[in-house]
Amino acid sequence: DIQMTQSPSSVSASVGDRVTITCRASQGFSNWLAWYQHKPGKAPKLLIYAASSLQSGVPSRFSGSGSGTDFTLTISSLQPEDFATYYCQQANSFHSFTFGPGTKVDIK
């Protein structure tokens, strides 16, 4: 099974900052990599699918890139509503999806 790691595990940032989160897979796979935003008490929200495709309705300050084993989520200018935990998820095979451990973005 493909295992996912994320770095950093947490990041403190200010409004307006550029934030980059990295997701690394234990083995290379196609670009079926998604990013979710999760706030306490709410359902996770899909931000990016297929590594770099922006989900409908998601602000353009969110972007995804990468391939193989290394993927990134970038928030170009952090907004107050972006403070949350972010998860990557690989979907290389319908037999096994795996989430990364999460990256918490909090206020500096």
Place this chain on the structure above:
Amino acid sequence: QLQLQESGPGLVKPSETLSLTCTVSGGSISSSSYYWGWIRQPPGKGLEWIGSIYYSGSTYYNPSLKSRVTISVDTSKNQFSLKLSSVTAADTAVYYCARLPITIRSNDYWGQGTLVTVSS
């Protein structure tokens, strides 16, 4: 607007079976375009994929839970269900149901989640 709603007991005793149902409204669970899945989040921990089901009944399960998990679908009620047997305190979590379009392989619609506590 598609909506998913989890329902089931909020408290389950150790060694018993956890049972949850996800009711889908605003869309058909019988569409060939989607899988339907369960994801959970234990308190203070990250998200964990439990498994997915297609309207035909084909299922995929997390290998670490496979021996205890059963996901089923009832197209007549537009529902799908989760059963997790022999539960322990480690199965205490918020359980989410979600839709997974085959074309994007990502969960685009989620239920609000339901907390299930395993305790005697």
